[in-house]
Amino acid sequence: MERRVLISGASIAGPALAFWLQRAGWSVVVVERADEFRTGGQNVDVRGAGREVLRRMGLDDEVLARGTGEQGTRFVADDGSTVAEFPAATDTTSGATAEAEILRGELSTLIVEAAGGASTGNVVEYRFGDRITAIDDGPERARVSFGHADDEDFDVVVVAEGLRSSTRRLVFGAEVKLKPLGLVTTFGSIPRTVNDDDWWNWCNFVGGRSVSLRPDRHGSTRVFLAAQVDRRPYPNLPRDQSTMAMLRERFGDAGWETPRVLDALEHSDDLYTVELAQVGAPRWSSGRVVLLGDAGYCPSPVSGMGTTLSLVGAYVLGAALTRDDDHRRAFAEYERILRPYVERAQHLPPGTPQAANPITRRGIATLHTVLRIGASPFGRGIRNLFQRPPADDFTLPPMPEPAAPSVRLPER
Numbered sequence: 001m002e003r004r005v006l007i008s009g010a011s012i013a014g015p016a017l018a019f020w021l022q023r024a025g026w027s028v029v030v031v032e033r034a035d036e037f038r039t040g041g042q043n044v045d046v047r048g049a050g051r052e053v054l055r056r057m058g059l060d061d062e063v064l065a066r067g068t069g070e071q072g073t074r075f076v077a078d079d080g081s082t083v084a085e086f087p088a089a090t091d092t093t094s095g096a097t098a099e100a101e102i103l104r105g106e107l108s109t110l111i112v113e114a115a116g117g118a119s120t121g122n123v124v125e126y127r128f129g130d131r132i133t134a135i136d137d138g139p140e141r142a143r144v145s146f147g148h149a150d151d152e153d154f155d156v157v158v159v160a161e162g163l164r165s166s167t168r169r170l171v172f173g174a175e176v177k178l179k180p181l182g183l184v185t186t187f188g189s190i191p192r193t194v195n196d197d198d199w200w201n202w203c204n205f206v207g208g209r210s211v212s213l214r215p216d217r218h219g220s221t222r223v224f225l226a227a228q229v230d231r232r233p234y235p236n237l238p239r240d241q242s243t244m245a246m247l248r249e250r251f252g253d254a255g256w257e258t259p260r261v262l263d264a265l266e267h268s269d270d271l272y273t274v275e276l277a278q279v280g281a282p283r284w285s286s287g288r289v290v291l292l293g294d295a296g297y298c299p300s301p302v303s304g305m306g307t308t309l310s311l312v313g314a315y316v317l318g319a320a321l322t323r324d325d326d327h328r329r330a331f332a333e334y335e336r337i338l339r340p341y342v343e344r345a346q347h348l349p350p351g352t353p354q355a356a357n358p359i360t361r362r363g364i365a366t367l368h369t370v371l372r373i374g375a376s377p378f379g380r381g382i383r384n385l386f387q388r389p390p391a392d393d394f395t396l397p398p399m400p401e402p403a404a405p406s407v408r409l410p411e412r
């Protein structure tokens with residue numbers, strides 16, 4: 001009998017699992033709380049085993065072709081002079097600027113299209129503007145209630161809703177913990193000017209703050225403002241006037257390109273503020289419900305591993321569910337194989353992320369000295385410590401071949 005899966009969340013992890021399960025013959029429904037497919041989001045990178053997953057999906061070349069074109073990471077002083085430069089990686093794993101850098105929305109689109117597109121009626125059925133409100137987990141099936149649709153039965157429910165997942169809270173309650181990293185970040189897009197180039201330009205300011213400007217291929221510049229939270233209250237706010245007021249209050253005295261960035265952000269339509277955190281879940285499944293991607297094991301953007309874990313997690317869960325009809329055994333296998341990799345990814349370099357956002361002028365001077373040594377021919381140890389996440393430290397299990405459709409020969 002056809003197996004039916006509900007996946008909640010249509011960003012990276014959810015569509016990647018949809019790709020593998022529809023290929024294996026499952027009936028796949030994806031529900032997304034946003035009213036339409038979200039194309040926004042800033043620069044994400046894919047590394048190591050995540051690149052191998054892209055290759056097996058037939059998407060790796062396309063991801064490289066649609067990359068942001070970032071040439072490397074450059075730290076600058078507040079007068080604009082260069083402190084240290086780290087060119088983009090030429091291998092699949094290392095580098096603050098990885099070999100595969102792409103905008104989140106573009107990667108998400110590629111994955112969705114690879115499984116037939118996001119319009120209802122295609123191979124994977126996408127439903128926008130809805131969410132799970134209850135799950136009645138039974139021995140035969142899970143009965144799911146939605147905000148705007150009738151109840152339906154599924155064999156498996158996958159929660160791929162990102163860091164602050166509400167279905168995770170519904171099923172796992174307080175069991176899953178968020179570990180805040182003490183850094184609040186605001187992302188946004190602004191028009192590119194002649195001052196911008198194809199490097200990730202990063203400038204530190206006293207008070208545990210930094211401003212980053214990154215290229216894309218669309219004539220805009222991607223902005224990333226970070227501030228240590230324990231220095232001053234800086235609540236997690238939705239995009240509205242008070243976010244801008246907070247940014248002006250927090251960054252109003254900062255030099256370099258910051259005044260222009262703040263002015264331009266007033267007109268940005270994709271401003272997005274989040275306090276960085278990691279997700280710690282003692283178990284990833286409960287009955288027929290399983291956590292995937294950031295919802296289950298977000299390592300935070302500073303790890304450089306979030307998108308990689310989502311792709312690898314979707315692949316490993318897809319392989320386990322394809323191989324085994326018993327969802328409990330499949331979930332156990334998924335967790336057994338993936339958890340050590342997740343633990344390595346969540347293990348951040350010492351002092352991260354505070355070390356990259358020092359409080360004092362002296363702290364910034366020390367950081368700059370370390371970066372200069374790191375960028376020199378003798379700085380390999382420093383580069384490996386901060387720019388080499390354990391992305392290739394994982395062997396993907398084989399993906400079972402999709403079952404051939406059974407053909408009944410006509411009777412003679």
Ligand SMILES: Cc1cc2nc3c(=O)[nH]c(=O)nc-3n(C[C@H](O)[C@H](O)[C@H](O)COP(=O)(O)OP(=O)(O)OC[C@H]3O[C@@H](n4cnc5c(N)ncnc54)[C@H](O)[C@@H]3O)c2cc1C
Pocket residue numbers: 008009010011012013014031032033034038040041042043044104130131132160161162163164165166167187272292293294295301306307310
């Ligand atoms: C709009 C957006 C912008 C981002 N920008 C960046 C960035 O600039 N840099 C970076 O490093 N990372 C960014 N990320 C996070 C990055 O995509 C993830 O860290 C990583 O790729 C893991 O992806 P994920 O699919 O597990 O989770 P996410 O990418 O967080 O996706 C979760 C999806 O679930 C949906 N969702 C949430 N709650 C519900 C619900 N209750 N019901 C149904 N759907 C729900 C969300 O709308 C989203 O589409 C962004 C994510 C989003 C959604």
